[in-house]
Amino acid sequence: MNDGNLPNRPARPIYLDYQSTTPTDPRVLEVMLPLFTEQFGNPHSDEHELGRRAAAAVEQARGEVASLIGAEARELIFTSGATESNNLAIKGAARFRRAHEGRSHLVTLATEHKCVLESAKALGREGFEVEILPVGQDGLVDLDRLAASLREDTALVSVMAVNNEIGIVQPLAEIGALTRPRGIWLHSDAAQAAGKIPLDVDALQVDLLSISGHKLYGPKGIGALYVRRRPRVRLEPLFDGGGQERGLRSGTLPAPLCVGLGEACRLAGLEMAEEAERLTVLRARFLAELTARVPGVALNGDAERRIPGNLNLSFEGVETQELIDHLVGVAASSGSACSSAAIEPSYVVQALGLPDWRTRGALRIGLGRFSTGGEIDRAVGILAETVASLRARRGAGGGETAAE
Amino acid sequence: MLDPIYLDYNATAPVRPAVARAMAESLGRVGNASSLHRFGREARAAVEGARGEVAALVGAAPEEVHFTAGGTEADNWALTGFGARRLLVSAGEHEAVLEAAPQAERIPLTGGGLVDLAALERLLAASDAPALVSVQAANNETGALQPLPEVAALARRHGALLHSDAVQAAGKTPLDRAALGLDLVSLSAHKLGGPQGVGALVVRAGLELAPLLRGGGQERRRRAGTENVAGIVGFGLAARLAAAELADMAARAAWRDAFEAGLRARFPEAVVFAAAAPRLPNTSCFALPGRSAETLLIALDLAGVALSSGSACSSGKIAPSHVLAAMGVPETLARSALRLSFGWASRREDLEACLAALAKQAGSRQNGAGSKQRIIA
Numbered sequence: 207m208n209d210g211n212l213p214n215r216p217a218r219p220i221y222l223d224y225q226s227t228t229p230t231d232p233r234v235l236e237v238m239l240p241l242f243t244e245q246f247g248n249p250h251s252d253e254h255e256l257g258r259r260a261a262a263a264v265e266q267a268r269g270e271v272a273s274l275i276g277a278e279a280r281e282l283i284f285t286s287g288a289t290e291s292n293n294l295a296i297k298g299a300a301r302f303r304r305a306h307e308g309r310s311h312l313v314t315l316a317t318e319h320k321c322v323l324e325s326a327k328a329l330g331r332e333g334f335e336v337e338i339l340p341v342g343q344d345g346l347v348d349l350d351r352l353a354a355s356l357r358e359d360t361a362l363v364s365v366m367a368v369n370n371e372i373g374i375v376q377p378l379a380e381i382g383a384l385t386r387p388r389g390i391w392l393h394s395d396a397a398q399a400a401g402k403i404p405l406d407v408d409a410l411q412v413d414l415l416s417i418s419g420h421k422l423y424g425p426k427g428i429g430a431l432y433v434r435r436r437p438r439v440r441l442e443p444l445f446d447g448g449g450q451e452r453g454l455r456s457g458t459l460p461a462p463l464c465v466g467l468g469e470a471c472r473l474a475g476l477e478m479a480e481e482a483e484r485l486t487v488l489r490a491r492f493l494a495e496l497t498a499r500v501p502g503v504a505l506n507g508d509a510e511r512r513i514p515g516n517l518n519l520s521f522e523g524v525e526t527q528e529l530i531d532h533l534v535g536v537a538a539s540s541g542s543a544c545s546s547a548a549i550e551p552s553y554v555v556q557a558l559g560l561p562d563w564r565t566r567g568a569l570r571i572g573l574g575r576f577s578t579g580g581e582i583d584r585a586v587g588i589l590a591e592t593v594a595s596l597r598a599r600r601g602a603g604g605g606e607t608a609a610e
Numbered sequence: 611m612l613d614p615i616y617l618d619y620n621a622t623a624p625v626r627p628a629v630a631r632a633m634a635e636s637l638g639r640v641g642n643a644s645s646l647h648r649f650g651r652e653a654r655a656a657v658e659g660a661r662g663e664v665a666a667l668v669g670a671a672p673e674e675v676h677f678t679a680g681g682t683e684a685d686n687w688a689l690t691g692f693g694a695r696r697l698l699v700s701a702g703e704h705e706a707v708l709e710a711a712p713q714a715e716r717i718p719l720t721g722g723g724l725v726d727l728a729a730l731e732r733l734l735a736a737s738d739a740p741a742l743v744s745v746q747a748a749n750n751e752t753g754a755l756q757p758l759p760e761v762a763a764l765a766r767r768h769g770a771l772l773h774s775d776a777v778q779a780a781g782k783t784p785l786d787r788a789a790l791g792l793d794l795v796s797l798s799a800h801k802l803g804g805p806q807g808v809g810a811l812v813v814r815a816g817l818e819l820a821p822l823l824r825g826g827g828q829e830r831r832r833r834a835g836t837e838n839v840a841g842i843v844g845f846g847l848a849a850r851l852a853a854a855e856l857a858d859m860a861a862r863a864a865w866r867d868a869f870e871a872g873l874r875a876r877f878p879e880a881v882v883f884a885a886a887a888p889r890l891p892n893t894s895c896f897a898l899p900g901r902s903a904e905t906l907l908i909a910l911d912l913a914g915v916a917l918s919s920g921s922a923c924s925s926g927k928i929a930p931s932h933v934l935a936a937m938g939v940p941e942t943l944a945r946s947a948l949r950l951s952f953g954w955a956s957r958r959e960d961l962e963a964c965l966a967a968l969a970k971q972a973g974s975r976q977n978g979a980g981s982k983q984r985i986i987a
Contacts, residue, residue, distance in 0.1 A: 219648055221640055226650075227836065229640035238637070242630040242805065248622035253907045254916035255614055257621070286679030286807065289825045289835035321825025321834050328824055420836060425637060427679065427807045427838025444822065447682040447706030456706060457682030458622065458800065460807025463841075530646065537647035 219537040220581045220588075224515055224574030225370050225398060226539055230466070231423040231575070237469045238425065241462035249461050250450060260461040267468025271430050274471040275396075275415060276406035278435065283451040284464050287429040288397035289321040290444070291416035292364075294455065295393045295431055296325040298441030299362050299414060300334055303391070305442070309361035311335045315347055316557040317374075318366055322395055326364070334361075343558050344508035345374035353384050360390045367399035367415075371541040371554040371570055372507030373516025375403060382411025391439055397421050397429075401474030402482070402513045407432055413439045417471075419463065423575055424470030428463035431455075485514035485573050492571070492582050493517065499590040504564055506555050517571040518555065520564040521593050523600060526551070529569055532592050536585045539570050614914045615960045615967075619801070619953035620750050620778055620893060621918055626803040626851055626954060629844045633805060636840035643837040644828060653839045660846025667849040668776065668795055669786030670812045676829045677810050677842055681777035681798035682706040683822070684811035687833075688773045688794045689714075689744060691819030695771070696741040698733050700725045700756070701936035702749050706796075707775055708932075717745070719936040723754035723884030725761065734768035741770040747779035747795075751933045751949055752884035753893025755783060762791045771817070777801055777809070781852030782859055782890050782953075793817055799841065803954050804848030808841035855954065862952070863891035869950065869961045870894055876969050881943065883934060892953060895934075897946035901972050906948065909971040915964050918949050 221229075241263065249264045251257025269279040285291045296312070303309040314326050316338050323338070330336040337355050342348055347365060356363070363385050365376050378394055385392040393414035399405060401422035407415060415432040419425050433439050433454065447456030497503055502522030521529065526540045541552040555568040573582070616624070625633075641653035658672070665672040678684045685706035689697065697714035699707055702723070708714075715733060718726045725745050734741065745761045748754065758774060765772040773794035779785055780795075781802030787795050795812040799805055813819060813832075825834030852859075866889075873880045873896060883895040898906070903919045910917055919931070934944040950964060 221649060223642070223645060223647065223649070226645050227640060227642040230637045230840075232638075235634065235637050239630065239634060242625035242633065243627060246622065246624040248618070248800075248806075251618060251621045251916075251918060253918050254618065254911045255914075256616060256916055257618075286683070286838070287835050289823055290679065292825070293823050293834075319825065321823075324824035324834065418836075420642075425838075425840065426836055427841045445682050445686045445706070446709035446712075447685065447704070449705070449709075456686075456709065457680045458798075458806055460680075460800075460805065460841075462805065463807045537645070537649050539645055539647070 217535075219535050220585045222536055222538045222571050222573060222577070222585055224572035224577070225373070225421070225570060226572065227420045227426065228423045228574055229576060230420070230425055231470060231473060233473060234424055234466050234469045238462045238466040241465055247461070249459050250448065264459055264461050264464045267464045270468035270472040271417065274400060274405070274475050275417075275432060276408055277432050281432055281435050282430050283433060283455050284459055284467070285429045285431055285455060286427055288319075288395060288416045288418035288421070291418075291429045291431040292319065292321045292395050293325050294441065294444050295414040295416060296322060296362065296364055297329060298443060298454075299391055299393065299439065300329050301442040302440050303361035304334065307361075309359045311337070311357050311360040312362050312364070313337045313339060313352065313355050313360060314364040315339050315341055315366070317341050317345060317369055317372075317554045318364065319370055319395055319397070322364055322366070341557055343560060344511075345369060345372050345558055346508060346511065347376055347381065349377065349380055349384070352381065356384060356388055356390060360388070362391045362393055364393040364395070367394045367396040367405065368402065368513050369507070369554060370398050371552055372518045373398070373512035374507045375399070375511045375513065378410040378412060386411045398513065401471065401478060402515065404478070407434065419467040419470060422470050422474050425463050425466040428460060428467045430467065481575060482514045485577070488573055488577060488579065488582055489514060489517060491579065492573070492586055495583065495586040496590060499586070500593050506558060506560065506564060506568055515573040519569050519571065520555075520567040521569070522563055522567070524567050524593055524596050526567055526569060528596055529567065529592065532596060533588065535588045538572070540568065541570050614916050615963050616916045617950045617952050617956070617960060617964055618916045618918045619956070620949065620951035622800050622806060623803045623953045624955055625805055625844065626848055628851065629804055629848045632847050633840045633844040636843045641839065643839055644826065653837070656839055656843050657837050660842045663846035663850045664797065664810055665812075667785070667853045668780055668797065668812060669788045670795070671815060673830070674787070674812050674815055675810050676813060676833050677808065677837065677845075678833060679807055680800075680809040681775065681796050684796035684798075684809045685775055686710040687811050687819070687822040688796060689742070690822060692742055692771070693820065696737060696739045697744070698730070698741055698770070699744040700746065702933045703744060703746055704750055704775055704777065707744050707746070711744070714744075719933075721938050723749060723752045723887045723937050725756050727757065727760050727764065730761065731764055734764060734770060741768065742773060743770050744773040744775065747774045747776040747785060748783065748890045749884070749933060750778045751931055752887075752895040753778070753890035753951070754884040754887040755779070755889060758790050758792070766791060778890065781849065781856075782892055784856055787812055787814070799845035799848055802848050802852045805841045805844040808838055808845045810845070852954070859891050865952070865958050865961050866891060866894050869965060870896070872965045873968070876965070877972070883937065883939065883947065892951050894950045896948060896950075897943050898972050899943055899946055901946055903946050903948050906968075906972060910967055913967045913971065915967045917964070919947060
C-alpha cells in the first residue's frame, strides 16, 4: 500500500487524467483533518458546542463555494457529488414544474455527462418529453436550434458549462438569454468548469448549477448544487428525511468534506487565472511537441473554446483500446470513467460527426495543478513512441491487428 | 476550552484515529476507482477491500454492499426502489424512512418501544398485494432492539420484502443479514467511528431495485457517481474495528445500567424509556419529569456535557419525539426526554460525570439542594 516509487519498482505513471479526478490539494487536506477527530460534531446537533462548531465550519464553506460562482451562500446546498447534484437538479426541477405548472418538456445536449442523460431518460419514462439536441463538429451547441426547440411548456434546459471529454466551453450566457425571458430554468453541469474558468450565475443567467469536489482538488464524495432564489427555483427533493439543507437534501452533512470543498473553492478562486495561464502554456507545449513528432494527429473539439487543461486527440490508424493498453508510463483515458470494464467508443466524440477513425482513436489528456513541464515532455515521448510502434506493427503485420 | 464530555454518539461519533490516518493516506493519492490505469486500479482495490469489511460486519456478501452517501440515501433508495409496492413501516423509524415513504402504512409500537408484531401480522394479512416492510434494527432514540427474527418470519410467511435501517445497530450489536433473512439493510459509517458522507445499502443477491441516482455504471450499475474512495476506505476500516469490539461494547451495557441506577437513586421519579426491551448497550433515553429537556441541555452544554434530546435534524427547534409519541408517552413527559449515547472513545467516568452534572443542574433530592439549583430558563 506504500508509495510506488521504491527502487525495485517502476516509477509511477505520469498522471494525465485530471478530468477524471484531481489529487486532493494538500492544503485542502490540512483543513479537513481536524474535523475528523477533534471538531467531529454532527453539524445538525445544535444542542451542544461540538455540533454548533461543525455547523459554523460548514456555513463558512458554503460561503466559499458561493463566492466562486457569484452566488449567495443560502443558494448553495451540499450533495454527495455532481452526479447527485445533476440528478437532483434535473429530476427535482422537472417533477416540480410538471406538478405545479404543467411544464413537461426538457432540452439537453447529446454530449452531456451520462448522469444528465440518464436522469433525462428516466424522466422520459415518467412521461416527460425529452429533446436531446446534437452539437456541431466543434462540440458547441447550435443556438438557433436550441432557440427553436424551446416551447411554452419547456421546464428546463440542461447544458454543461464544460464538457468532460473534449473540454469545450458552452456559451451559457447566450443560452441564459434565451431561457430567462421564457421562464425556462437553465441548469448547468459545471463539474468540469468550476475552478477552471470564471463562472457567475447572474451574468450567465443560470438557475441551477452543479459542482463536484474532486474535480477541483477537493475530496470525493462531496458536491454542491446552486439553486437560484430570485427568480425562485423550486425542486422536489430526491432524499427525504431529517429536512437538512432547507428540506431539499436530507441526510447528515459530512462536515469535513464540506470544509474541504469550501477550501478547494477558495483556492481555485485565488489561483484560477494564474493556473489557467500556466496550463495553457503547458498544453501548447504538449501539442507542439507531439505534432512535431507524430503525423496524423487530430484535435477533437474546438481548439480555442476549451478549458486550458484538456486535449482530446485522435491518431490515424490507432484505436483507443490498443493505445491505452500499450501506453505504459502515462495515465490517460478514453473519456468518462464510469465503471466501464471495457473501452467503448466515446459517445461524445461520436456526437461530433467526425470521420470514423477520429471516434475510434480518441484519447483524453488532462493536465492540472501538479503537472510539470518535465512530465509533459516525458509523456509526449512515450505517446509518440507508442503510436509509432502501433502503426509500425499494423504496417508490417497487416491483417491481424486490423482484423475486426 | 476543556474537551467536552461527548455523549451523543448516536448523532455522530468521532472518527477513530486509525480511520483518520487511513483516510488521510487515501486522500493523498489520486485515482478514480473507475479508471482503468494504475491509479484507478489502486483506488478500485481499496474500495473493494472496504466492501469486504463492511459486508463482514453485517453478515453479507461483498457484492451485496452498495456504497451510498449515507444512511438517509440508503433508506430513501430502499423505500423508493420497488415502484408501487405496498409499504409498511414502523412508527418508530428514523425520519429518513418515514419521509421517504409518506404514503406508507404505519406499524404501531408497543409502550415498551418495540414494533407491535400482532399489528404487523394483521396488516400483512389484510392484503395480498406484494409488500415491503421496513423495521429498524435499533431505534436511534431509545436504543430498543427490534425483534427482527420475528418480523422476518412474518414477512416471509406473507411474501413481503424486509428492509432494516441498521444505521444505529451496525457495529454496536451483532447483525447478520443472511441469518436474519433481511432483503435490504441501510448502514452509515459515521455512527461507528467512520467518516460522515458514506453509507451503504445492502441488497440481497438476486434482488432487483430501481436506481435512485442515475448516470455512470458504478456500484454494479445501481448507484451512479464517482466512488468516495477515502470515505469508503474509512468506512471499511471503521467496520472492521467495530466488529472486533462488539464484545467490549456488549459489556459496556453495564456502564449504562450503572448510569440508570445512579439516575434512579438521585431522581426516584426518573423514567427510562424502553427499559424493559433489549437495547443497544450504548443508549439510554430518560426523562426527569417536570424538567424541560431544552433547558437541561443548555445547562449541560455550558457545563461541558453533550447530550441530545433525540434525533439531530435540521429544525433548530426541539420538537417532541415521534418515537416516544408512538410508544404512548404523554407529550409533557416527552418534552423532558434526554438521550445519552456513548461509543468507542467513551470512558466510564464520562457517564459518572454526566450523572454528577445532571444532579447539579437538575437538582436531585439526594444532594438536598432541591429546586434551588434548578435552572430557570
